[in-house]
Amino acid sequence: MSNSVHQDAHRDRGVGLRTRLHYSMYASELGFRVLKGHRRLTHWGARKQRSLAGKALIKRTGCPIKIDPELGYRWIEPGELPGMDALIHSCDGVIDGARPHLPRLEAEAPGRYRIAFDLLGDDGLDERPELVDAMVSDELLACASDYLGGVPLLRRVAVGYSPGQEQPDGEPWAGSQLFHFDGEDDRQIKVFVLLSDVEDERDGPLTFLPAAASREAVRKLGGRPVGPVGSYMRAGPYADEEVRRVVDPADLVTMTGKRGRILLLDTSTTLHQGSRVHHGRERTVFMGVLQRFDLVHETPFNWIDPGRFPAASPQALALTPPRSIPRNFFFPDPLAPRPAASRRGEALDGSQGAPPRPTAA
Numbered sequence: 591m592s593n594s595v596h597q598d599a600h601r602d603r604g605v606g607l608r609t610r611l612h613y614s615m616y617a618s619e620l621g622f623r624v625l626k627g628h629r630r631l632t633h634w635g636a637r638k639q640r641s642l643a644g645k646a647l648i649k650r651t652g653c654p655i656k657i658d659p660e661l662g663y664r665w666i667e668p669g670e671l672p673g674m675d676a677l678i679h680s681c682d683g684v685i686d687g688a689r690p691h692l693p694r695l696e697a698e699a700p701g702r703y704r705i706a707f708d709l710l711g712d713d714g715l716d717e718r719p720e721l722v723d724a725m726v727s728d729e730l731l732a733c734a735s736d737y738l739g740g741v742p743l744l745r746r747v748a749v750g751y752s753p754g755q756e757q758p759d760g761e762p763w764a765g766s767q768l769f770h771f772d773g774e775d776d777r778q779i780k781v782f783v784l785l786s787d788v789e790d791e792r793d794g795p796l797t798f799l800p801a802a803a804s805r806e807a808v809r810k811l812g813g814r815p816v817g818p819v820g821s822y823m824r825a826g827p828y829a830d831e832e833v834r835r836v837v838d839p840a841d842l843v844t845m846t847g848k849r850g851r852i853l854l855l856d857t858s859t860t861l862h863q864g865s866r867v868h869h870g871r872e873r874t875v876f877m878g879v880l881q882r883f884d885l886v887h888e889t890p891f892n893w894i895d896p897g898r899f900p901a902a903s904p905q906a907l908a909l910t911p912p913r914s915i916p917r918n919f920f921f922p923d924p925l926a927p928r929p930a931a932s933r934r935g936e937a938l939d940g941s942q943g944a945p946p947r948p949t950a951a
């Protein structure tokens with residue numbers, strides 16, 4: 591993308607100078623490295639603390655769950671992670687409570703916000719501590735500390751509802767329904783838990799290419815192209831035909847399965863898409879997001895109270911971001927009468943350098 595296109599897009603969006611500078615650096619491979627170096631220096635002390643705390647946790651737990659960076663994913667077997675039954679049960683309550691509101695939410699949601707809804711706001715999350723507990727268990731944090739090089743942050747907890755799309759054949763897929771890499775950092779872990787059975791492509795399964803194959807695909811695609819300006823995607827979205835040209839369909843992994851199936855996925859190193867839900871179907875998936883404290887590109891995050899855990903414990907570290915935001919800042923009650931999408935805009939308007947929302951739940 592040429593510079594002038596970048597500039598026009600920035601002008602159209604009416605974003606501040608700091609944000610413009612950030613995006614023009616973030617969009618290039620070298621700029622990303624520079625930003626990464628800058629974050630590392632800025633958070634040197636915190637990184638050290640998190641690295642030591644992570645090593646202690648890995649030693650204490652024996653780190654039973656490991657993610658192979660060449661794969662960038664790992665399925666979780668029943669019983670491997672504590673708290674998952676409570677989590678699934680709790681999410682059922684969230685979905686039941688939201689069910690009467692869904693037609694209105696869908697009718698109100700503009701464009702890309704219609705692909706996947708997060709049914710939890712900060713308040714809803716606060717009422718359901720079992721969701722956070724499952725995401726900061728010693729076992730999961732040990733795994734994430736091993737993979738990310740220190741105790742990470744739990745930045746998002748979401749109950750994602752993806753509605754069936756009106757014209758699955760006629761309407762082109764968009765946003766996170768197209769293959770992309772998430773761009774907050776060069777590694778992160780998303781924990782996905784199926785809350786409904788995902789049987790086949792009609793249910794819009796999360797579909798991804800393992801990390802080594804993704805690297806190869808991007809090489810064949812002619813390097814890692816930049817994402818659209820102002821997007822949380824560092825690369826992509828790619829048209830299906832482009833992906834089809836360089837990817838063996840047999841290499842794609844789909845998150846189909848019965849309710850309760852759990853996947854850990856590095857969405858920064860694996861090319862992925864999802865939520866291509868066909869008309870008349872729906873998909874509900876829980877998502878927890880673990881990212882490094884010194885991540886390169888901040889996207890909206892939940893307000894979560896670290897106060898339930900002892901100070902300096904791995905759990906408290908995982909819930910203490912570098913900058914605090916007011917509760918409900920990014921994620922106000924999604925079921926409130928006024929469309930959440932419009933209130934999100936309000937929260938960001940006029941804030942200096944705040945990034946836009948991600949498109950997916």
Ligand SMILES: O=C(O)CCC(=O)C(=O)O
Pocket residue numbers: 706752766772780794795796797857862863864865877950951
């Ligand atoms: O909706 C999906 O399955 C894909 C979502 C996605 O791209 C993500 O969570 O990073």
Ligand SMILES: [Fe+2]
Pocket residue numbers: 766770771772857862950
């Ligand atoms: Fe994604």
